[in-house]
Amino acid sequence: MQQSRTKEEKQELVELYKQSGMSVRAFAEEFNLNLATFRNWLYKKQPETKPADDNLNFVEVKATQEIKFNGRQEIRIQKNGIEISIP
Structure with missing residues (x-):
């Protein structure tokens, strides 16, 4: 069953993610979030910034x-x- 979250809950999770130092994938797994949905929240919060790909290397x-x-x-x-x- 899909869990619907309020705008405030989404913003809280996005802020918590930014402070966590975790990868997008690890954070989504930790908080039982659908990875694609969570990435979508990040894009909406900061459309000019794409979350780092977990496989990206410098x-x-x-x-x-x-x-x-x-x-x-x-x-x-x-x-x-x-x-x-x-x-």
Whole structure:
């Protein structure tokens, strides 16, 4: 049976999640929440911020070169065939 929560309860759970340091999946399991539903609450609370994917990992990259461009410096970072230019 589906449990309906008030807007205030949803906001409380979202705030508790933010302070918990837990992954979205772990928090949903801990509080017996449907993962997709809980993620939806997070999107509605902060539409510009997508919750981190539990499988997301950071990759260290190093600048390969620095060049002059129109009098400004630009940093180019290349990793695994992807290049990022930072003015």
